[in-house]
Amino acid sequence: MTNIILLGPPGAGKGTQAGMLVEERNMIQLSTGDMLREAKDSGTEMGKIVADVMARGDLVTDEIVIGLIREKLQGDKAGGFIFDGFPRTLAQADALGELMAEQGETLDHVIELQVNDEVLVERIVGRAAEAVAAGGTARADDNAESLKIRLMAYYKQTSPLIGYYHAKGMLKGVDGLGTMDGVKADIAGVLDA
Numbered sequence: 270m271t272n273i274i275l276l277g278p279p280g281a282g283k284g285t286q287a288g289m290l291v292e293e294r295n296m297i298q299l300s301t302g303d304m305l306r307e308a309k310d311s312g313t314e315m316g317k318i319v320a321d322v323m324a325r326g327d328l329v330t331d332e333i334v335i336g337l338i339r340e341k342l343q344g345d346k347a348g349g350f351i352f353d354g355f356p357r358t359l360a361q362a363d364a365l366g367e368l369m370a371e372q373g374e375t376l377d378h379v380i381e382l383q384v385n386d387e388v389l390v391e392r393i394v395g396r397a398a399e400a401v402a403a404g405g406t407a408r409a410d411d412n413a414e415s416l417k418i419r420l421m422a423y424y425k426q427t428s429p430l431i432g433y434y435h436a437k438g439m440l441k442g443v444d445g446l447g448t449m450d451g452v453k454a455d456i457a458g459v460l461d462a
């Protein structure tokens with residue numbers, strides 16, 4: 270069983286690579302973004318609270334996302350967890366360490382997908398255009414204004430995790446600019462080393 274974090278800015282390919290790992294390695298994807306969107310779409314109280322924050326591109330509170338992860342860690346573990354988009358702050362990283370220890374689990378790798386801003390913007394704009402063409406609407410935060418705030422949140426609040434996990438000897442950088450299969454092969458190289 271392997272537990273990993275996929276770390277990287279919006280559009281780095283975290284969700285794409287997590288999906289491939291689920292299929293090929295029977296791992297469990299824990300995407301806080303997906304969990305929050307589900308809560309929003311199903312109109313729960315929590316969903317109503319986070320909707321505006323997410324649409325704007327800001328981070329929701331640590332308390333909410335840590336609560337979501339705590340619940341999921343008690344479920345099926347299968348081939349291990351892929352944390353996709355969590356942790357995003359130092360407080361979340363500390364909480365994850367504690368939650369994993371409570372479950373008798375360890376974190377094996379933190380894989381940082383490295384993609385420059387120009388490509389991130391291209392990918393998000395491309396995804397929004399595809400979604401509009403296919404169904405008339407895009408993700409509420411896939412627009413130029415929210416993306417700017419999402420990137421700022423990444424550099425200010427999330428990028429300090431690179432140093433945090435590097436100091437723990439867990440960080441592995443992977444070039445996220447290659448093809449999806451190329452990036453997948455590089456991640457496999459880390460997991461199978």
Ligand code: AP5
Nearest residue numbers: 279280281282283284285301302328329354392396448449
């Ligand atoms: P979240 O859903 O996590 O969004 P994000 O981090 O902004 O990530 P994305 O889903 O946009 O990108 P990704 O890296 O997964 O890339 P993807 O594979 O989709 O979070 C949304 C919001 O929820 C946050 O802004 C915040 O408000 C809240 N939130 C979530 N977690 C939180 C937390 N822990 N704390 C606080 N708030 C939280 O790919 C993007 C596009 O690129 C796709 O079209 C894909 O097809 C394409 N693509 C992927 N890989 C490649 C490749 N190698 N080559 C070419 N195209 C590629």
